[in-house]
Amino acid sequence: MPTPSPTAPCPCGLPADYASCCGRFHSGAQQAPTAELLMRSRFSAFAVGDTAYLMRSWHSTTRPGRLELDPDQRWVRLEILGSERGGLFETEGAVEFRAHYREGGHTGSLHENSSFAREDGAWVYVGPLSPVVFD
Template structure:
């Protein structure tokens, strides 16, 4: 009988979740770039990991708590562009479109997000422009 293949990562990269964003969610590794942090945050929404979302949020903009809507399923991430945010940089931006489904309604979220390093780790600061839901 064939072995079932590992669950693919929700972020869209061609890797298993455990080897991709799962290693960041578990704390085994830190995301080395702003884009990988963005991807790992999308995956955290997709798998319902609110604690990772809070840990990867800048202390000046992080909410006190976060309740995820179990009826909302995050299905696909599209990276539209990046600015800075590399392994040896301290600030960056990632523009993305995240696709979700809530019941019979399908929609998307478009955001250009700001990232910085805090305590040596990449963290999400917030949107650079108004967030658009389609």
């Protein structure tokens, strides 16, 4: 999947272009300062097919050995349902979200409450806090 144009709307849903929103995290120019922004940048990485960023932003104790994205699945919209902690001066947090996708002419969503932590000073995804639900 090609990287979006720097001026294209960011897939995470914030009112900003890709380059100044999640693109700056994907490129490594900056680190996400909060757990919610890391969650948004991970959604955008799924949307643009950036597996390298997904692996870099995954906690070392839960990161899979490899990651292959389904080329027929398109992540199209993110809803942040809530967050707990995960701020600038915190070391742990949680973000509840619903991620919408299209696959094979069908639509669906994934609902997850995710755990995040700082590792070596950077926010990383740890894993789900409860079972992931596909609708």
